[in-house]
Structures are given as structure tokens and as C-alpha cells.
Amino acid sequence: MLAFLGLLTIVLLLLLVISKKASPVVALILVPVLTGLLAGFRGELAEMMGEGLKSIAPTGVMFVFAILFFGVLMDAGTFKPIISRLLRFAGNDPVKIAIATAILAMLIHLDGSGAVTFLVVIPAMVPIYDQLGMRRITLASIVALSAGTMNILPWGGPTIRAATALNVPVTDLFNPIIIPVLGGLVAVLFISAYFGKKEKRLLNSQDIESYTIESPRADEFDELARPKLFYVNVLLIILAIVALIAGWAPPYVIFMLGFVIAITINYPKVEEQKKRIDAHAKEAMLMASILFAAGCFTGILKGTGMIDAMALTVEQILPVQVGRQLPLLTGLVSMPASLLFDPDSFYFGILPLLASTAETFQVSGIEVGQAAIMGQMTTGFAVSPLTGSTFLLIGLAGVDLGEHQLKTIPWAFLVTLIILVLAILMGIISI
Template sequence: MLAILGFLTIAIFLYSILSKRLSVIVALVLVPIIFGIIGGFGLELGEFMLEGLQLVAPTGVMLGFAILYFGVLSNAGMFDPILSRILKIVKGDPLKVVIGTLLFAMIAQLDGSGASTFLIVIPALLPLYDRLGMSRIVLAGMVGLGAGLMNIMPWGGPTARAGTAIGIDPGEVFIPLLPSMGIGFLWLLFVAYWVGKKEQKRLGIQDYEYDLQTEMSEEERGMRRPKLFIPNVLLTILTLTTLVMQWLPLPVVFIVAFVIALMLNYPKPDQQMDQIQRQAKGAIPVLAIIFAAGIFTGILTGTGMIDAMALALVSVVPDGIGGSMPALVALISVPLSLVFNPDAYYFGVMPILAQSAEMYGVPAIEIAQASVLGQMTVGFPLSPLTASTFLLIGLAQVELADHQRFMFKWAFLTTIVMAIFAILTGVISAW
């Protein structure tokens, strides 16, 4: 009975958000409550929901303050000299432009928001691509690949969701994957070289130089703090080192870092409040989803639905492939981005896979790590289920089918490369 209720909860949840009958936040809260009541749990649901909220609270704090931190540094112009230098180096060489595009996107994606990355990178580089006669498909694809790889960062969304869904600190999911991310980065540099070489052969090298600063508005210039570039870079290096070395809990790292960045760049109280308000639009929806997900996972876990569903799945999974589940999940993680949005997968599908894997002796964290190698990380910029994909192709003025045709093979291969390395280093199991 519990397994049936659980599968119905997942099915109705997926249907309601994929058909856009309900918003993600409403579906995450309303659907499990209804089926929890049907299951006869009644007032017990309050305790389950509170336990779920307590479980996701650290992740919510981390995400919220990470968005605030990188938003402040972006407004202060910390990325400007780096990006301007990239543009100065590439000049009119299509090969260098493609590699620079990839690096530009990866730097911009440090704030964890694909939409903001696309809004920063595409308008800045589109005139350069048009002036050189380069393919806008290449522009959209390289930006998508760079942003997708960096979306594995724990404040990017998928990793935070993965950790939240199975009750594990996102840092524990992320840090073992750093070497695989490094291999993914080297692979993408090769991809950019390969694609850029083809553009260079097609177009040749032209005499042209593009200035990023001319694209800024007066308001954006007013927020820049060029004299604080080095202090901001040092603060970011210290923050990321603290995160990787786990000297402090992730939420504490970003709270402290945000306060220091705010005081350093905008010392006046009215400036500080203005910066917080500017970032609220990006932070609040993410926080709302994370805490709503706490309700969802709290009810499914507390009622025993997750355990019952896992037992049901184990009964139909062939014994021979149980131990290979992480490798199989990694293999299909990019295609799954075309079928499930991040909330549907990480809060609806992945917990069941993780619980099933545990019954074969595979730690749940391996399913989470296998998932974030592609599902809505490398795979998110080509998924029709995310609004940012349409923002990307809209800004680049390309068709979705053309974009997917170009990017899918590279995204899929990137995940395979990272997965193979993760298997070789023992992060995820293949058998």
C-alpha cells in the first residue's frame, strides 16, 4: 500500500509540474500532503515536514548566501578584468574566440545561475561572433557547455538538490567529484579547440578587437569597484579553499564571505541593502524550492513511502545489474535532462534509485554523484524543460533543434569522460 501511494505521489508530482498544472513549489508541498492524508498519517505529517525542513535548512542557507556573495562580486566587477583580458587575447582568431567563450562562460557561471550567465555572456560576445562571421550555434553551444560543467558546483542547484534529497551535505557529494570536473574541464578545452579549429579553417584570422566595457550601462559602471579587484579575488580564493578543505561548514563559509564582500565593496548601509535587494530576485525562488523540497522529502521519508518504493523496485531489477547502478545512472544522466526537470528528477526519481541501490550495497551518495555528472548540469543548457535554455537560444537567436543537435553529442561525451574517470578513481561503482 505504501509503495503504491509513493509511486502515485511521484507520478502526480511529475505530471503536475511537467504539464505545468502546478508550480514546482506548490506541487512539492501539496501533493505529498494529500497522499500522506490518504495514507492515514494525519497529524503525524507535521512532524515529518519539520524533520524535512531541518534536513534542508543548511543547504538553503548555503545556496541563498552563495547567490548573494557572487552577485555582489559580479556587480563590483571582479570578473571584468578577467573577461576583458580574454577578449583582448582572442582578437579576430575564431579558435581563440571559441576557447575564450568557454572560459568566459565558466567564470560567469560561478554565481550558480545559468540565466545570469547567458544574460552576461551572450550579449557581450554576439557582436564579436557576427563581426567575424562565426556560427551562433557554436556560441550557444560553448556557453552551454561551460555553464553546464560549472553547474556541478554545490551552489549551482543540481548538487544541492541531490544532497538534499538523500540527506547528505552537498559538499560531500561535490568534493570527491572535483578531479572528474578537472578532467571534464580539460576535455572541454579539447572540444573548444576542435570546434574553434574548424571555425578558424572556415573563416581565417581577421584583424578585429572587441571591448567589453562599451557594453555596460551607466548604472552598471556606477556599481563597479575596479580598485578592489585584487582584494575580491583573494577573498574568493580563500572562500573556495575553505569550502573545498571543509575548514568550516558550507553555509557558514558563504555567510561570512558575503558579509565581508558586502562591507568591502559597499560600506554604506543603503548600498548594502540595495545589493541585497538586487540579488533577492535570484535567491528567493531557489530558497523557496529548497524548503518546499524539505516538505516533500520529509513526508516521503517519514511515512516510509521511499523505503517501500525501493523494495518494490529491487524486486524487479535483475540482480546482475544492481551493483552497476551508478555507472548506468551516469550514462543516462544527460538524456534524462530532456525528460525530467531538476526538481522532478532529484526529488522524485533519484531518491528511489538511491534507496534501491543501497539494497545492493551501493551507497546512496554514488547515485547522487553519478546523477550530477550530467542530469541538469552538463545537460541543462539543452533541456526544453528549463526556461534558461530558451533564454540561451533566444539571446543567441538560434533554433532549439539546431542547438540540441550541436550540443547534445558534446554534453553526452563530457559526462562519459567524467564518469569513466570517476569510476577509475573509485568515486562511483561500475559493477
């Protein structure tokens, strides 16, 4: 009975979220409460939800302050001089322009927002691609691959969701796969260089010779920018990332302190600070509400025993050899799964079941989570029709969705495979 109700909970969540009949927050709270009542749990549900919220609180706090931290540094113009130097480095060489595009997208995506990345990078690079005669589909593909791979960062939406669903610290999930992820980013740079070489062959040599890049000057800052604090802000970013990876303090502490230092240094006036917080509050609170709702969802599924019951049922059906390869299988299907499942339905509905099933075969559930974030709404998020960011990307670039998917999906899948293979060779993902 519990296994059936658990399956019903997941199916209802998928149907409601994917069909947009209910928002993720509503579905994540309402569905498990209803099925929990059907299972005979009443007074216990509140305690289960409370336990779920306690487990998710550190992750939710980390995400809110990570968004505020990177948002403030973005407002301060930290990346503008870097953009200018990248464009000067690129000159009129299509190969260098393609590489510069990838690096720029990776840097801007440090804040974890696909929309911000596309809004900053695409408008900045479209005139350059147009004047040189490079195809916009190449621009869209490079930005999609770069932002997608960077989306695996510990404050990125998929990794946050995976850690929440598995009830593990986000650093336990991310830190072991740092080297494979770096390998994936290097692969993106090589792919970008390959794209650049193809564009170079297609271009008319006369166009290249007559073209001079009009890069934005580093001193063109708006009123929010703090050019004199550029090196201080860069140092803050480096310290935060190093502290996170080295585990000097819990992630939420690192970003809370980082945000406080960043906003105090850059915007010392109280009124300025309020405006900067307000500017980024909507995005931070939207994701935080989903995370806390997910805490209720997982709290009820675990507290009622639905997850364990489903895992035991699947264990009885699934061949042992298949069960032991769940991390590998998850990694292989993770990128294509971005075309079928939005991040909330996958990470809060599918992943807990996969991880629990893997554990019944004496395989680490964390490995399943690590394999999942190698593709599901990471390398695959900017080609998925289930996320608004994809349509923002193709709209800004002026390319067709089908054309974009046809060009980008094989390369996105290749990047996922590279990350997965590196993780297997390092013994992170067992086979």
C-alpha cells in the same frame, strides 16, 4: 500499500510539475501531505515535515548566501577586467576566441545562474563572432557546454537538489568528484578549441586579416563597480572555494561570512547594501522556497516509510546485477534525462527512489547522486526544452533550438561520459 502510495506521490509530482499544472513549491508540499493522509498518518505529518525542514536548513541557507555572495561580487565588476584580458588574449584567432568564450562562461557561471551567464557572455561575444564571421551556433554550443559543466558546482541547482533529496551534506556529494569535474572542464576547453579550428577553416583569410577586436576597456565600469577592490574580491572568491573544498567550516558558514565581508568592503553604506540584497533576493528566495518545500516532501516520504517500501518492491523485481550497477546506469542516462525531466521532478521524485533501491543492493546511494549530477540538468541543462535558460540562450544567440540541440547534445553527452569514466577509474563510482 505504502509502496503504491509512494509511487503515486512521485507520479503526481512529475505530472503536476512537468505539465505546469502546479508550481514546484505547491506540488512538493501538497502532494505528499495528501498521500500521507491517505496512508493514515495525520498528527505525525507535521513532525515529519519539521524533520525534513531541519535536514534541509543548512543547504537552503548556503544557497541563499552563495547567491548573494557571487551576486555582490558580480555587481562590483570583479569579472570585467578578466573579460577584457581574455578578449585581448583571443585577438583575431578563432581558436583563441573559442577558448576565451569557454573560460568566460565558466567564470561567469560561478554564481550558478544560467540566465546571468547567458546575459553576460552572449551579448559580449556576438559582435566578435559576427565581425570575424564565426557562426553563432558555435558560440551557443560553447557557452552551453561550459555553463552546463560548471553547473555541477556545490552551489549549483542540481547538486543542491541532489544533496537535499539524499539528505547529505553537499560537500560529501561534490568533493569526491572534484577531479572528474575538472577533467570535464578541460574536455570542454579541448572541444572549444576543436570548434575554433573548424571555424578557422571556414573563414575567409582576408576577413581575419582585416578584423581587429574591439574589446571592452577594463576601466569602463558603471557606478556599482569597484575596480580598486579587484584583487581583494578575487582573493575572497579563491578563499571561499578553498575553504569549501578543504572543509574548514560548513558551507553555509563560509558563504555567510563571505557575503558579509564582500558587501561590507564593496558597499559600506547601509542603503547601498539594502539595494544590493534586494537586487538578488528574488532569485535567492525562489530557489530557497523550492528547497524548503523539498524538505517537507522528503521528510514525509521517509517518515511514512514510502521510500523504503518502494525500494524493497523494486529490489524484488530488479535483477541483482542490474541493481548493483545503478550508479553506472544513472550516470549513462543522466544527460539525456535532462530532455525528459525538469530538475525538481527528477531530483526530488526520481533520485530518492534510485538511491534507496541502490542501497538495498548494498550500493551507496551517494554514488547514485554523484552519477546523476554528472549530466541531469548540468551538462544537459542548456539544451533542455524544460528550462527557460535554454530559450534565453538561443534567443540571445539567434539560433534555432533544433540546430542547437543537434550540435551540442553529442558533445554534452561526451563530457558526461568523460566525467563518469574518470570517476569510475578513481573508484568513486563502483561497477
